[in-house]
Amino acid sequence: xxxxxxxxxxxxxxxxFVISLVAFAIIQLPPGDFATSYVAGLAAQGxxxxxxxxxxxxxxxxxxxxxxxxxIKWMQxxxxxxxxxxxxxxxxxxxxxxxxxxxxxxxxxLGSVIITWMIAxxxxxxxxxxxxxxxxxxxxxxxxxxxxVPSFLLALVLMYLQFKYFNKTIGGLFSDEFLSAPWxxxxxxxxxxxxxxxxxxxxxxxTAELIRIMRANLLDEMRKPYVVTARxxxxxxxxxxxxxxxxxxxxxxVSTIGWTLPYLVSGSIILSxxxxxxxxxxxxxxxxxxxxxxxxxxxxxxxxxLTIIGTLVSDVLLAWLDPRxxxxx
Numbered sequence: 001x002x003x004x005x006x007x008x009x010x011x012x013x014x015x016x017f018v019i020s021l022v023a024f025a026i027i028q029l030p031p032g033d034f035a036t037s038y039v040a041g042l043a044a045q046g047x048x049x050x051x052x053x054x055x056x057x058x059x060x061x062x063x064x065x066x067x068x069x070x071x072i073k074w075m076q077x078x079x080x081x082x083x084x085x086x087x088x089x090x091x092x093x094x095x096x097x098x099x100x101x102x103x104x105x106x107x108x109x110l111g112s113v114i115i116t117w118m119i120a121x122x123x124x125x126x127x128x129x130x131x132x133x134x135x136x137x138x139x140x141x142x143x144x145x146x147x148x149v150p151s152f153l154l155a156l157v158l159m160y161l162q163f164k165y166f167n168k169t170i171g172g173l174f175s176d177e178f179l180s181a182p183w184x185x186x187x188x189x190x191x192x193x194x195x196x197x198x199x200x201x202x203x204x205x206x207t208a209e210l211i212r213i214m215r216a217n218l219l220d221e222m223r224k225p226y227v228v229t230a231r232x233x234x235x236x237x238x239x240x241x242x243x244x245x246x247x248x249x250x251x252x253x254v255s256t257i258g259w260t261l262p263y264l265v266s267g268s269i270i271l272s273x274x275x276x277x278x279x280x281x282x283x284x285x286x287x288x289x290x291x292x293x294x295x296x297x298x299x300x301x302x303x304x305x306l307t308i309i310g311t312l313v314s315d316v317l318l319a320w321l322d323p324r325x326x327x328x329x
Contacts, residue, residue, distance in 0.1 A: 146208025
C-alpha cells in the first residue's frame with residue numbers, strides 16, 4: 001500500500017499542473033476581461049470611461065499581456081512566494097481575502113457533514129433491519145422529501161417565518177456588532193449561535209440521500225450467504241450485523257470523501273447567496289461574473305487540490321474497510 005500511496009502522490013504533481021492550466025484557460029474563455037466587466041458596470045451606473053483609462057487599467061493589472069505570459073507569472077508567484085495574485089474587484093491580495101472565508105466555509109460544511117453522518121448512519125441501519133416497519137416508512141417518506149426539496153427553498157421558508165412571527169432575520173453568520181470585529185470568544189460564540197440553522201439546512205438533503213444509500217446497501221449485504229452462515233453458527237444478531245454487513249455497507253460513506261473535502265471549501269453556493277453567508281461560494285460566483293481571474297483561479301485550484309487528496313484518502317480507506325478491494329500494480 002505504501003508504494004501505491006507514493007505513486008499516487010507523485011502523480012498528483014502533473015495532475016495539479018494540468019488542472020491549473022485548464023482552470024486558467026476556462027476562466028479566460030468569456031470574451032473580454034476584468035477591465036471590460038468593470039467598465040460595463042460603470043456604464044450601467046451612467047458613468048463613462050475613456051479608452052485611455054481602460055488601457056491604463058489593463059496595464060495596472062497586467063491584463064495586456066498574452067494569456068500564456070499571465071499564466072506563467074501567476075504560477076511563478078504561487079510556487080516561489082505563495083502569492084496567488086491580486087483580487088481585482090476587492091483590490092487586495094487573494095491570499096488575504098480568501099482565507100477567512102475558507103475557514104468559515106469549513107466550519108459550516110464540516111458541521112453539516114458530521115451531522116449528516118451522525119443521523120444517516122443509525123437511521124439507515126434501523127431502516128434496513130426493520131424493513132417495511134412503520135419507522136422504515138416514516139424515514140423513507142422523510143428521505144424522499146429531503147431529496148426533493150432544495151435546501152435554499154427551506155432557507156427561504158425559515159427566513160420568512162422567522163421574520164413574520166419573531167421579527168428577526170436569520171441571514172449571515174454574525175450579528176451586526178461582530179461583522180468586522182477581531183476574533184474573540186464573544187465573536188466565536190456569536191458565530192456558533194448563527195451557525196446551526198445553515199448547518200441543518202445543508203445537512204438535510206445529504207442526510208436523506210445517505211439514509212437511502214445505507215439502507216439499500218445493508219439490505220443487499222444482509223441477504224448474502226455469509227450472513228446466513230454466521231447466523232447458523234449461533235452468533236448474536238448484533239455481532240452478525242456489525243462484523244461484516246455494516247462494515248461493507250459503509251463503502252458509500254467512505255467513497256464520498258473525495259467530494260466531501262472540496263465541499264468543505266465550496267459549500268452550497270445557492271444557499272450561501274440566499275442566506276447572505278460569507279463563504280467562498282458567493283465569492284467564487286462574484287469572481288467569475290466580473291472575470292476576476294486570479295481570485296477565481298485560486299479558489300478553483302484549492303477545490304481541485306482537495307478533490308485529488310480526497311480521492312486518495314477514499315481509495316486508501318476503502319481498501320482498509322473492504323477486504324474485497326486490493327491494490328494491483
